[in-house]
Amino acid sequence: MSEMYTQQVMDHFTNPRNVGEIENADGVGQVGNAKCGDIMRISIKVENDVITDVKFRTFGCGAAIATSSVATEMVKGKTLDEALALTNQMVIEKLGGLPDVKIHCSVLAEEALHAAIADYKAKHGK
Amino acid sequence: MHAMSTTKRINMDHAATTYLDPEVLGIMLPWFTENYGNASSVYAEGRTARQAVEDAREQVRAALGAKALQEIYFTSGGTESDNWAIKGFADANQRKGNHIITTNVEHHAVLHTCQYLEKKGFEVTYLPVDHEGRVSAQQVADAITDRTILVSILFANNEIGSINPIAEIGKVCRERKVVFHTDAVQAVGSVPIDVEAMNIDMLSLSAHKFNGPKGVGALYVRKGIRLENLIHGGAQERGHRGSTYNTPGIVGLGAAIQRATQDIPAKSARLAALRDQLINRITGEIDHVIVNGHRTERLPNNVNVCFRFIEGESLLLNLDMLGISASSGSACTSGSLDPSHVLLAIGLPHEIAHGSLRLSLGVESTQEDVDRVMEVLPGIVRKLRDLSPLYADYLQQKNA
Ligand SMILES: Cc1ncc(COP(=O)(O)O)c(C=O)c1O
Ligand SMILES: [Zn+2]
Numbered sequence: 001m002s003e004m005y006t007q008q009v010m011d012h013f014t015n016p017r018n019v020g021e022i023e024n025a026d027g028v029g030q031v032g033n034a035k036c037g038d039i040m041r042i043s044i045k046v047e048n049d050v051i052t053d054v055k056f057r058t059f060g061c062g063a064a065i066a067t068s069s070v071a072t073e074m075v076k077g078k079t080l081d082e083a084l085a086l087t088n089q090m091v092i093e094k095l096g097g098l099p100d101v102k103i104h105c106s107v108l109a110e111e112a113l114h115a116a117i118a119d120y121k122a123k124h125g126k
Numbered sequence: 127m128h129a130m131s132t133t134k135r136i137n138m139d140h141a142a143t144t145y146l147d148p149e150v151l152g153i154m155l156p157w158f159t160e161n162y163g164n165a166s167s168v169y170a171e172g173r174t175a176r177q178a179v180e181d182a183r184e185q186v187r188a189a190l191g192a193k194a195l196q197e198i199y200f201t202s203g204g205t206e207s208d209n210w211a212i213k214g215f216a217d218a219n220q221r222k223g224n225h226i227i228t229t230n231v232e233h234h235a236v237l238h239t240c241q242y243l244e245k246k247g248f249e250v251t252y253l254p255v256d257h258e259g260r261v262s263a264q265q266v267a268d269a270i271t272d273r274t275i276l277v278s279i280l281f282a283n284n285e286i287g288s289i290n291p292i293a294e295i296g297k298v299c300r301e302r303k304v305v306f307h308t309d310a311v312q313a314v315g316s317v318p319i320d321v322e323a324m325n326i327d328m329l330s331l332s333a334h335k336f337n338g339p340k341g342v343g344a345l346y347v348r349k350g351i352r353l354e355n356l357i358h359g360g361a362q363e364r365g366h367r368g369s370t371y372n373t374p375g376i377v378g379l380g381a382a383i384q385r386a387t388q389d390i391p392a393k394s395a396r397l398a399a400l401r402d403q404l405i406n407r408i409t410g411e412i413d414h415v416i417v418n419g420h421r422t423e424r425l426p427n428n429v430n431v432c433f434r435f436i437e438g439e440s441l442l443l444n445l446d447m448l449g450i451s452a453s454s455g456s457a458c459t460s461g462s463l464d465p466s467h468v469l470l471a472i473g474l475p476h477e478i479a480h481g482s483l484r485l486s487l488g489v490e491s492t493q494e495d496v497d498r499v500m501e502v503l504p505g506i507v508r509k510l511r512d513l514s515p516l517y518a519d520y521l522q523q524k525n526a
Contacts, residue, residue, distance in 0.1 A: 005443075013443060019513055030515065034477030037437055037457040037465070041515040057515040061439035061456070065513065 005062055006096035012066035017073050020055040027123065029115025032108050038064040040112040042072065046120050049080050056112070063102035064109075067091050071109035080117055086110060136495045138445075138452045140335075140427060140488030141284055141312060147337040150381045154339065157374040165371035166362060175373045182380025186344050189387040190329065191320035199345045199363050200376050204311040204332030206356065207345040208235040208278075210367075211307045211328045214353035215276050216243050219305075223273035227251045227304075229261050229290075231468045232280050235330075236309055240278070249273070258420040259286045259472045263294035270302050281310035281329075282317060285455055285468040285484060286419030287428025289317060296325030305351060311335055311343075315386030316394060316425050321346055331383075333375070337489060338382030342375035397487050398426040400496050404485060405429055407500050412507050418472060418482065427487040432474065435517035436481050436510040438465075444506040450499060456480040477516070 005013070021028075025043035032039040038060030045053035054076050056068045071091050075083040088106040092098050098106055120126075137145075157178060163171025165179050179200070186198045201207045216226065228240050230252040240250045251269050253261045266277055277299050282289045292308055299306035307328035310319060315336035321329060328351065332343040347353060359368015401424075409415050414434040433441070438454025445452050455466030457480060464470070465479035485499065511517040 010443075010447075013440070014447065016513065021518065034475075034480070034516065037476070037480045039515055041518075057513055057518055059435065059514045059516050060437050062443045064437075065440055 004099065005066075006098075008070075008094070008096045009062065009066040009098065012069040012095070013062045016056075016065055016069040018055050018069065018076070019057065021057060022053055022055050025116075027116040027118075027120025029112045029117070029119055031111040031115055032060070032064075034059070037061070038105050038108055040064065040068050040108045042068070042109075042112040042116045044116045044120060046080065046124075051075050051078055051080065051083055054116075060108075061102070061105055063098055063105040066095060067098075067106040067109040068112065070094050071113060075113060080120075083113060084117060086113060134449060136450045136498055137488060137490075138450055138485040138495070138499060140491070141425075141484065141486035142453060143334045143340065144337045144488050145490070146334075146339055146378070147382060147385065150338060150378050150385070153381045154374040154378040157377050161373070163373075165373050166360070175371065178373055178377050179371050182376045185380035185384045186331075186346075189314070189319075189383045190346055191322050192346055193322065194349055196364070197346055197349055199347060199367060200372070200379070201343045201345055201367065202341055202372075203334070203343040204233075204309065204330050205235040207330030207332070207343050208233070208309055209239050210345055210353065210356040211330060211347070212236065212239045212276065212278055213243065214356050215305060215307070215328070215351070216246075216248055217354035218352040219275045220248075223275040225249045225251070225271055225273040225275065227253060227266060227269050227274060227277045227279075229253045229255055229279055230471045231255050231259055231283055231285075232278070233284055233309055233311070236278055236280070237467070253279075255288075255471050257473050258423075259283050259288035259418070259468065260290050260420060260423065261295075263291055263298045266295050267298045267302070270298075270304055274302075274304050276305050276307060278307040278309070281308045281313035281319075282425050283419065283468060284312045285466055286430045286472065287312075287425035287486075288420040289313070289423045289425065291423075292326065293324040299327070300325040312425060314383065315390070316397075316427060318390050319387075321348070327351060333379040333382050336382055336386035338386075339375050339378040342372055342379045344379065393489070394426040397491065400487055400491060400493065401426060401429055404496055404499065405431070407496075408503065411500065411504050416474070416478060418469065418474070425486075427491075429485040429487075431483055432469075432478050433481045433483065433507050433510075434478060435514045435520060436507060438480060438482050440510055441481070441483055441506060444510070445499075445502070448502045448506075450502070453484045453486075455482040455484070 022043040026046040030041040054072045058068045088110045163175040165175035327348040329346040334340040416432040418430040438456030469479035
């Protein structure tokens with residue numbers, strides 16, 4: 001795999017999509033920690049089991065920012081089950097690959113999304 | 127990294143490497159072509175090349191204030207010089223003791239060499255630095271035991287620029303009869319060095335840090351010190367380091383060190399003024415900034431700061447897109463999970479260390495370069511903070 005960032009990574013890094021936090025979100029997930037250098041927070045709005053809105057904030061490297069941006073794009077408008085099926089491998093493919101040393105940063109997007117959905121389910125007794 | 131071909135590139139990473147001075151290149155070129163002889167050959171071409179090598183040795187000797195030409199050995203760079211000084215000395219002197227003293231902020235060329243020697247049964251004391259990244263002569267004095275054979279202490283820190291009290295440490299080592307090595311790779315050409323006045327017994331340097339070629343360096347070894355060979359081979363360097371002389375590189379090292387050590391006070395004063403301006407403008411125009419390293423006992427070309435709530439690699443990528451090369455000690459730039467050992471050693475918590483930025487100036491740096499950095503840096507930091515959940519949390523707590 002490439003040692004450098006692809007054009008898709010740089011595109012999401014320079015113009016991240018869906019930045020911010022949803023007010024009165026239905027679910028919020030935060031993963032990572034400041035110690036290892038990447039933190040990701042994803043908030044979702046859910047209607048009839050469909051993610052109608054999703055926003056993120058990320059503290060981290062280029063790969064962490066790009067993967068969270070693309071992940072939010074990939075799950076917007078999807079059902080919760082579809083969103084839960086999202087893996088970091090799919091995110092990496094969408095970005096045209098990531099340098100090997102950056103694979104661990106991409107796991108966070110999947111984890112943050114799963115955490116947000118789990119939070120939604122817990123709050124809504126599902 | 128992605129470069130934008132339209133913008134003029136600004137090098138703010140001279141601590142990583144410098145450009146080859148075109149004059150030095152001009153001096154090197156004939157030694158690749160017309161005068162390509164092997165400097166060990168007895169015939170005319172060899173003797174010509176050998177003379178060039180010996181002229182360069184004299185240039186290095188003079189730049190360091192060393193007494194004798196035989197005290198200068200040419201190597202493949204700073205890393206080899208550090209390895210040779212430490213492993214070669216440990217090997218040759220283990221009868222006298224097995225204790226080595228160094229610091230916890232050394233370059234990996236020293237740190238990993240010492241860790242290797244620990245595996246081989248040596249005992250190594252890693253002196254902790256203060257919050258500015260320095261050790262004191264007193265710390266060294268207190269750590270010396272009757273088993274101590276070698277003290278190896280960084281002259282000037284490659285990340286945060288702090289300069290150690292080398293002359294004081296040299297004095298302590300001389301009084302206690304312990305050999306003193308210093309990795310001066312970042313210091314040569316920036317700080318006046320005199321191995322006699324400073325009681326330095328061994329010193330490592332590397333040409334590409336002062337506008338010389340890459341892949342060539344030198345090790346100063348005071349007369350009378352015994353080193354085991356690191357590179358076994360032919361009879362070059364009086365049998366102490368095999369391998370055909372890298373004549374063009376050695377000639378380039380000599381020419382570069384002569385130029386770099388001319389008029390250090392004037393050159394350093396100019397760079398220090400730009401450095402201080404950068405530090406003052408960064409801390410003045412951007413909130414939540416921590417300046418790393420000593421404010422005055424500092425390399426004239428080094429700026430190192432941490433921006434809270436953001437991560438270093440994303441900062442570097444943004445600067446790169448705007449034509450500026452810089453470096454960071456964040457984990458994601460080092461390829462490990464931990465930020466730089468230097469930033470942790472000066473007591474920074476992980477999350478702050480991840481947000482570090484090193485800007486290092488060089489001979490061609492100008493006021494315009496500094497202005498350009500300040501034109502873009504505050505906006506980049508703002509943009510990344512807008513993305514940061516840590517900054518959002520901070521604002522929320524502040525407003526609560
Ligand atoms: C303090 C220090 N020591 C050693 C080295 C290694 O030098 P070289 O690249 O010539 O092997 C460097 C260069 O990065 C350095 O900054
Ligand atoms: Zn990362």
